[in-house]
Amino acid sequence: MWSYERRLQYPVNIKERNPRLAQVIMSQFGGPDGELAASMRYLSQRYSTKNRKVAGILTDIGTEELAHMEMVCAIVHQLTRDLTPQEIMEGNFERYYVDHTLALWPQSAGGIPFNSCFFQSKGDPITDMIENMAAEQKARTTYDNILRLVHDHDVCEPIKFLRQREINHFQRFGEALRIITDELDSKNFYAVNLDYLPDLRK
Amino acid sequence: MDKTSREKLFACITATSFVLDDLRLYLDTHPNDQEALDYWRKVQRVRNEAVEEYTKCFGPIYSYDVDVSNRWTWVDEPWPWEGRC
Numbered sequence: 317m318w319s320y321e322r323r324l325q326y327p328v329n330i331k332e333r334n335p336r337l338a339q340v341i342m343s344q345f346g347g348p349d350g351e352l353a354a355s356m357r358y359l360s361q362r363y364s365t366k367n368r369k370v371a372g373i374l375t376d377i378g379t380e381e382l383a384h385m386e387m388v389c390a391i392v393h394q395l396t397r398d399l400t401p402q403e404i405m406e407g408n409f410e411r412y413y414v415d416h417t418l419a420l421w422p423q424s425a426g427g428i429p430f431n432s433c434f435f436q437s438k439g440d441p442i443t444d445m446i447e448n449m450a451a452e453q454k455a456r457t458t459y460d461n462i463l464r465l466v467h468d469h470d471v472c473e474p475i476k477f478l479r480q481r482e483i484n485h486f487q488r489f490g491e492a493l494r495i496i497t498d499e500l501d502s503k504n505f506y507a508v509n510l511d512y513l514p515d516l517r518k
Numbered sequence: 519m520d521k522t523s524r525e526k527l528f529a530c531i532t533a534t535s536f537v538l539d540d541l542r543l544y545l546d547t548h549p550n551d552q553e554a555l556d557y558w559r560k561v562q563r564v565r566n567e568a569v570e571e572y573t574k575c576f577g578p579i580y581s582y583d584v585d586v587s588n589r590w591t592w593v594d595e596p597w598p599w600e601g602r603c
Contacts, residue, residue: 319582322598373543376543
């Protein structure tokens with residue numbers, strides 16, 4: 317189970333509203349390389365993963381991604397809190413506002429709704445770890461793209477923290493992949509699914 | 519305790535929790551690294567003390583720790599996403 321901890325993983329305290337920036341950053345909530353997709357990817361993959369260390373990494377990173385989702389939502393919320401109708405129009409926020417007012421809803425910056433096709437849970441640990449490493453890099457690129465548009469220190473600091481976590485997670489998934497390939501039998505040089513054909517383990 | 523000590527204590531919880539968050543992932547793939555295990559023990563102790571002190575003086579971080587004397591205090595304080603400003 318999960319229980320709520322009444323704190324953010326890294327503080328978010330934004331003084332100045334900026335609906336245009338909020339529209340961009342919300343992609344890391346419900347967009348193709350966002351934190352919701354990341355969390356659901358790892359927490360879905362773990363059940364069929366037979367290697368206990370790898371299942372542990374998936375559980376713990378999947379859990380941390382939920383905390384990142386909360387940080388991204390806190391950023392978007394604080395950037396749009398109490399916007400006036402005039403600020404909504406001037407900030408090009410009206411097309412989001414009309415459907416969601418100032419609530420959080422998982423979508424990409426371009427308005428495409430969250431979709432589980434953003435991620436895969438394949439039941440093959442090599443396939444899944446390579447998917448996860450790619451996912452961490454895609455999220456890191458997205459944060460780099462966001463950072464080029466941010467000039468507010470209050471927004472920049474938590475985004476930089478989130479970007480760094482993508483790099484750490486990439487490293488951990490790299491180790492998970494190595495742990496899995498270390499288990500491969502020399503007869504299994506095509507690296508077929510270890511979790512579905514366990515007789516090809518060493 | 520005043521506002522400054524509250525902020526300091528909360529910052530200590532944030533920092534020590536983060537050390538454990540990152541170390542947890544490392545230990546998942548390096549369960550026998552004695553240096554990392556020593557570090558875990560050291561930071562875990564500081565974090566436990568900080569959480570206990572904060573909960574006692576300013577209210578619970580976990581709903582399991584809500585002290586029910588005369589009212590339910592879990593929903594009294596601002597939520598984390600509200601920020602300071």
